[in-house]
Amino acid sequence: MVVDEWSDETVDRLFHALADTTRRDILRRCVRAELSVSRLAEAYPMSFAAVQKHVAVLERAGLVTKQRSGREQLVRTDPDAVGRAHQALDELESAWRGRVDRMARLLAENPETEENDTTEGPER
Amino acid sequence: MVVDEWSDETVDRLFHALADTTRRDILRRCVRAELSVSRLAEAYPMSFAAVQKHVAVLERAGLVTKQRSGREQLVRTDPDAVGRAHQALDELESAWRGRVDRMARLLAENPETEENDTTEGPER
DNA sequence: CTCATCTACAACCATTTGGTTGTACGTTAG
DNA sequence: CTAACGTACAACCAAATGGTTGTAGATGAG
Numbered sequence: 001m002v003v004d005e006w007s008d009e010t011v012d013r014l015f016h017a018l019a020d021t022t023r024r025d026i027l028r029r030c031v032r033a034e035l036s037v038s039r040l041a042e043a044y045p046m047s048f049a050a051v052q053k054h055v056a057v058l059e060r061a062g063l064v065t066k067q068r069s070g071r072e073q074l075v076r077t078d079p080d081a082v083g084r085a086h087q088a089l090d091e092l093e094s095a096w097r098g099r100v101d102r103m104a105r106l107l108a109e110n111p112e113t114e115e116n117d118t119t120e121g122p123e124r
Numbered sequence: 125m126v127v128d129e130w131s132d133e134t135v136d137r138l139f140h141a142l143a144d145t146t147r148r149d150i151l152r153r154c155v156r157a158e159l160s161v162s163r164l165a166e167a168y169p170m171s172f173a174a175v176q177k178h179v180a181v182l183e184r185a186g187l188v189t190k191q192r193s194g195r196e197q198l199v200r201t202d203p204d205a206v207g208r209a210h211q212a213l214d215e216l217e218s219a220w221r222g223r224v225d226r227m228a229r230l231l232a233e234n235p236e237t238e239e240n241d242t243t244e245g246p247e248r
Numbered sequence: 249c250t251c252a253t254c255t256a257c258a259a260c261c262a263t264t265t266g267g268t269t270g271t272a273c274g275t276t277a278g
Numbered sequence: 279c280t281a282a283c284g285t286a287c288a289a290c291c292a293a294a295t296g297g298t299t300g301t302a303g304a305t306g307a308g
Contacts, residue, residue, distance in 0.1 A: 008145040015143035020266090021132040024216055038284055050267055052286075057265095071275040071284050082217045086210060092148055093206045144296090162254055174297055176256075181295095195254050195305040 004087070010062075011088050017061035018085065022046075023054050030064055031077035040075060128211075134186075135212050141185035142209060146170075147178050154188055155201035164199060 006014075017023055022044060029035060029043070041051040055075055058064040063081040067074045130138075141147055146168060153159060153167070165175040179199055182188040187205040191198045 008148075011148070012143050012145060015139045018213075018216075019136050019139035019143055021136060022266095024132075024135070027216060036284075046266085047268060048285085049269080049287085053266070073285065082213050085213050089142075089206050089209050089213070092142075092151060146296095160254075170296090171298065172255085173257085173299080177296075197255065 005091070006088065013057075013061040014063070014085055014088055017057050017063055020054070020057075022051075023058055026051075026054060026058060026075070027063060027077050027081070030075045031079070034067070034074040034076045036069075036072035036074055038072070129215070130212065135215075137181075137185040138187070138209055138212055141181050141187055144178070144181075146175075147182055147187075150175075150178060150182060150199070151187060151201050151205070154199045155203070158191070158198035158200045160193075160196035160198055162196070 025043075026040060029040065037052055037055055038048060040055070041048040044051055055064065055066070058075075059066060062078060062084070064075050064077050067076065149167075150164060153164065161176055161179055162172065164179070165172040168175055179188065179190070182199075183190060186202060186208070188199050188201050191200065
């Protein structure tokens with residue numbers, strides 16, 4: 001059970017970082033190649049400083065890391081980052097339903113939504 | 125393959141709704157039992173109106189639905205909600221890792237143990 | 249009917265967010 | 279060395295967030 005329990009703040013930062021189109025795009029770009037912040041900034045219709053802030057948000061959320069290379073700061077998406085987001089969702093989910101059920105649902109993926117359970121009460 | 129492509133705004137709303145401890149807690153509570161907004165509000169150290177707003181955010185994100193029952197408004201977590209969040213993450217991931225890999229990872233995930241990905245080497 | 253309850257929503261406020269510009273500093277190119 | 283580049287960071291601003299109180303409309307209980 002590698003069910004690391006994160007602090008609420010950690011999860012807040014994670015999802016908040018993901019809740020922005022520009023930041024998600026930065027994540028996509030910086031996984032295929034490390035990009036300097038300036039290079040990144042060229043891609044968006046906003047100032048360098050704005051992009052810098054977005055990167056900072058991603059960094060605080062643990063979604064990217066920065067590495068100096070000369071005068072450039074190379075941004076790179078943490079390969080495990082999205083995995084951690086999945087895990088955070090699983091943790092949410094596990095409050096009421098086992099992962100088994102979740103898998104079954106995903107795999108079945110049928111239109112008919114199954115009924116409420118209330119099967120077991122993991123009382124809080 | 126129901127790989128619905130969502131608008132940026134939709135994904136923004138989804139993650140933003142998840143980026144708050146109170147809202148995540150509401151999700152957890154309202155999946156095992158439908159709760160009225162008042163009942164929910166009793167659980168938090170904030171006003172009824174504040175909880176109402178949180179529920180509204182969750183509703184706009186498609187994470188919960190409300191159903192009238194007399195004078196009460198019963199809140200209920202959408203069973204597929206977290207699944208959609210996973211899917212949104214997968215979509216992000218697919219930028220550098222094929223959906224095939226994703227499926228492989230999902231299928232490889234076994235019931236009892238924890239998922240740890242990085243199952244295969246994503247060329248990078 | 250009357251009253252208490254549950255909900256909806258507006259108005260307001262403090263803080264955060266997402267953006268801007270400007271300035272300063274380290275590093276590399278010439 | 280000097281100039282250009284890449285970065286960091288502060289100050290500022292508008293808009294969004296997260297919270298409050300207050301008011302008003304439905305609905306159920308008695």
